[in-house]
Amino acid sequence: MKGIVIAGIGTGIGKTFISSILVEMWHADYWKPVQAGNLDFTDTDFVKKHITNHQSFFHQEGYRLSEPMSPHAAAQIDEVQIFSRNLNLPSSENLIIVEAAGGIMVPLNDKELNIDLFTKWDLPVILVSKNYLGSINHTLLSIQLLKDRGIHLYGIIFNGEANQYTENFILQYSGVRCLAKIGHEENINKMLVKKYADEWKDKMESIQ
Numbered sequence: 276m277k278g279i280v281i282a283g284i285g286t287g288i289g290k291t292f293i294s295s296i297l298v299e300m301w302h303a304d305y306w307k308p309v310q311a312g313n314l315d316f317t318d319t320d321f322v323k324k325h326i327t328n329h330q331s332f333f334h335q336e337g338y339r340l341s342e343p344m345s346p347h348a349a350a351q352i353d354e355v356q357i358f359s360r361n362l363n364l365p366s367s368e369n370l371i372i373v374e375a376a377g378g379i380m381v382p383l384n385d386k387e388l389n390i391d392l393f394t395k396w397d398l399p400v401i402l403v404s405k406n407y408l409g410s411i412n413h414t415l416l417s418i419q420l421l422k423d424r425g426i427h428l429y430g431i432i433f434n435g436e437a438n439q440y441t442e443n444f445i446l447q448y449s450g451v452r453c454l455a456k457i458g459h460e461e462n463i464n465k466m467l468v469k470k471y472a473d474e475w476k477d478k479m480e481s482i483q
Contacts, residue, residue, distance in 0.1 A: 278306075278364055278371035279429070280393055280400045282421075284413040286377040288405040289434035291318045292463055294374045295325045297401075300472035300479070302330040303370040308362045308392065309383070310336045311376055312343025318374060325468045334365040347382040357383045364396050373398065379417050390424060399427040401454065404445065406438040411445060418449045430454040454479055 281297070283290045298305050307318045319333050338357055340349035350357050365371060375381075379390045379400075393400060400421055404414045414431070421428050430452040433442055436459050446453055455475050460467060 277367075278373050278396070278398045280373045280375055280396070280398050281403060282375045282379050282389070282393070282400050282417070283403045284378060284405070284410065284417045286381075288403055289457065290374055290403050291321050292325075292460075292468075293401075293403055293432055293434060293457070294318075294372050295322045295463075295468045296457075296471045296475065297372050298322055298331050299326040299328060299468050300476050301370050301372075302328045303372045304332045304334060304365070304367050305372050305374070306334040306336075306365055307374050307376070308337045309340065309346045309357065309376040310338065311340040311346050311349040314339055314341060325463065325465050327465055327469055330369070332367065332369065334367075334371070337362045345381055346376050347384050350384070357387075359383060359387050359392055359395060362392060362395075364398070378413075379420060390420060390426070393421075393426050394424050399429045401429050402431050402451075404431050404433050405435045406433065406441050411441055414445050415449060418451055432457070435459050 281290050281294050294305060297303060305319060305322050310317050319336065323333050340353050342349040342352050346357055375389050381389045402417055404410060418428060428451055432454050433456045437456065455478065
């Protein structure tokens, strides 16, 4: 397998933290195709800071946009245009963790969405969900959209405070497997990332 896309049911739900764990666990490469905002400390910088292995390679972002907004809006402010044809999976012999910008239906330009990139790359997706009022709807809609596009969904990772009623319903209704769960974590550091990586390794070894 050449890569896995880490997508979310929305923004601010822990994709970068989870990407760090997966990069550490598999000693994988990391690529953020579109970075919108936080250019002084990007998501790439976050992952690089929180892993301990020396095998992972961090690929240059395809687009670096100044404003923390939807990519299509941030690009307009910076007077650039995002073209999906410019966002090709980096060449590597290593597995690449690809972290999407926001949710799967986030617009890149006037005509293209994140999900169009997933289709283009033909990569499997790990969906990150987080329990909040409305997350069942957002998660099931995301799953259905991926299925409708014929995109292979490996499974879900739940992040944050557990809610067995929400999680059980999502898994039972969708038939998608739960790959892992993360509790609410206040202080993220290298040792915490490595702890989860070690715990997940045996469970997710077969994913490759």
